[in-house]
Amino acid sequence: MTQADVAESGLQKLIANLLLSKWQLRLTMLLAGAIYPLAFAPFGFWPIAFFSFLPLLYVTVTPAVLSPFKCGFYWGVGAFGIGASWVYVSIHEFGFVPVFGAALMTLAFVLYLALFKGAFAYFVNLIWRKANHQLLLLSAPFCWVISEYMQSVVFGGFPWLLAGYSQIDSPLAALATWLGVYGVSWMVIALSAGISLLLSERSHAAKLALSVFAGVILVANVSLKEPTNATEPKSLKVALIQPNTPQAQKWDRKYFGDIVDSLFTTSADVWGADFVIWPEGAIPAYEHQVRDILADLTLINQRYQSNLILGIPEYQRDTEKSYVALMAIGEEPQNYRKQVLVPFGEYVPLQDLLRGLIKFLDLPMSGFTQGDAGQPPMVFEKVTMIPAICYEIVYPEIIHRLASNGPDGRQQLIVTVSNDAWFGDSFGPYQHMEMARMRALELGVPLIRSTNDGITGFVDLNGEIISSLPRYQRAHLVDEVSLENRDTIYRQIGFWGIVSMLLLSLFFILWSIRSKHDTK
Template structure:
């Protein structure tokens, strides 16, 4: 009979064997996420890591967790290499080193989770369900750190394994993506807990697994069953499908504008016209002729929301902004929003005085961040929040909490990532923001994926990557503010504390019961 995984890791395992196993398990997590969404891979990947970590030293634990993260990010964000090949002559040679370096850096966070788990296990000797709770708590704590340290990069959170399952993604409305990630990882490692548990302790684990999965599904189904009717506001999203390599080429501006104007002028009624990030490859505010042509596509007081670069002259020189602006039928700017969460090395170079690195994007200088989330008043439409490109990946940082909008407009440019899995993963983030905030998200992407997402995270309409066309559809209705919209990540912390308190009470009751039984037997 061959030894099982739990036997293998309990017999003074070889560090490199453990790291190899963790590396493979980390790579498997990519299959849990869109576009794959293989839910069965969640318990396999996380149970392997949990079992491997149970009986190894603290110093080894970090390396094993780091190897898991290397597999997780090395495959999960490999699509970033595509952006380096847009200008292959200048940046192509950096593609593999950049992805490898970023993956190795991000892998530090799973390494920290593993280190923390192993250190506490050695001091407290947790077992069974309590060990599972500890692992899930350590994991979500470091996921939260990854979303905030050094501007943050909360990409491919554990909760996104559930985004394609209507009922299972709904608890994000109450506890956010970090809280749902805690539940996902905890439930996911219960098969691992069952594997290493003593035979007489397996029944409670099985019962908990069944109750947790059923509760998550039923609770989510109740919310996903809510009716979200469309409003009477008609939207038109234009996806011009202009490849990034062509967008800023000499002489391409006129072709790009003609393409967007032609698509915008197709028959059909709309109240709001939506173009993606940098749909117009230039400073539109400085091009009166282009604005005049655009105004002709906006009859009867219709408006255009589009992503445009902007520059402002000041005493300190020229400042550049990545913005969403609202134009009326006269080509005048009504209002706008400046992106506040900029992409490192894409829109600015961190530590520019120290790092001899250029930005990947074409431009005259680094972008300046805006002041933060803002709600815009748009004629003919409900109040809207704008999130530009990867701003949509940050839970709790998309909407102005003091002035709640009725929908979110995500103008993005995923042309950098071609036909890779990157745009699908980006779309998953947008769907989770819709659930968390209880607000529809309308996504306009240069080359896809453009989509209309309702407040439950359901995709109403979409244009695939590489398609040219328009989406004509009604804006979905917003739901009432969710608990997460009201309290943010405090709901995640409350969930974790509540689960730990329940585990403590149950453990205390079990010890008291066993103590009383022992006294009865002695008497």
């Protein structure tokens, strides 16, 4: 017996011992899930994702004292309990919910999200029992991507901690230019499944599949070196403003004058830029309430032949509806209305029943209406800007749709504004920026991001941060933004790439189940 055989046998015995006790297995799954967020920002230890998935996949297809659903559920509790812990900060510090109530609401949220991982493990085990075991290479990524998609759309969705985001700085990130973030997730789980099969069965099919996957990743990375579609890339001078307004003061009228003054002061030296970007809700008032301020800003930007883009709430008197909006004033005025609203923060589901129950459900500015899904991007003479307000940037389908709705043949730039003060001093702002970087990589276009208190910065078409401001600093950031674009496969076909992979995986899964059934 070789040293490798001895090591493998020892590992299998260790794992087998863990499967004998319910409490040991629960703890193992909780810990495996708890290390998962370390693969994401602000830590960025992307290999951790694979170490996190291996125990989950192993126990999912191995007889154990806990059901596969429970194993996946406990893994999800660990993952979201750590990775989405910032939800507690938002509820307690800014929703004014007492410690116990905020902890209870956060726990309920984490348990809800963990259900999707429990369902993942259940269906992987179901397919494992009914099909050829080598199909784990397809069934695991198939079920995982479906679970991530359901997590992203059910009840408005929460597309946070998708496996693909953890690989933004790894070689796997290049796959996003073909298949988007879900395609990267598919490959992460497929590789983990292949390694799991090697450890448990010494599968020759797994060795072959891992070799093929490595080749695909290599080709995807080579494609990033191909020339872009701009022979002479133009550039824009852009100034990003980070006012660092404390969230507790944001909607307090006695601070209104100071907030507006700080915006003007921080912008004073950069009005000559092609675009000046203020963050989401920069002016804490409705548009019609500050027309004198907007008129002054229009004159300033016309004088400098510039455009100011700022987040400001909009109210329509004729329909009595209000919107979270992004407004461009100056040389080319236009606006955009936010399509995806944050539940309880910007609208209250079943508000006739829920409003007034607790203070958290009566936050200021929480009665907005969704913007039209068919809105075009913001089209300027020099560039087409794909707008995204705060939470929208984490929805790849919205950003792709806006990019597709723009005029053909024009250079594009993603502009996203946010107020991440709601996250407090937590992982949230870093995870948010990480997801924004993925949108730039998917579409092959640069991205600019202006926030209230960080992370404000410039991102290139490869998803790399070019420059950024520290958190909690009132400042402006000026840079030349190259309008070089890459015509990625994902930009051309959107979700059809990953949908095709899922359908192909489903075909082989069903074929394997039928073949195994026919041989009995």
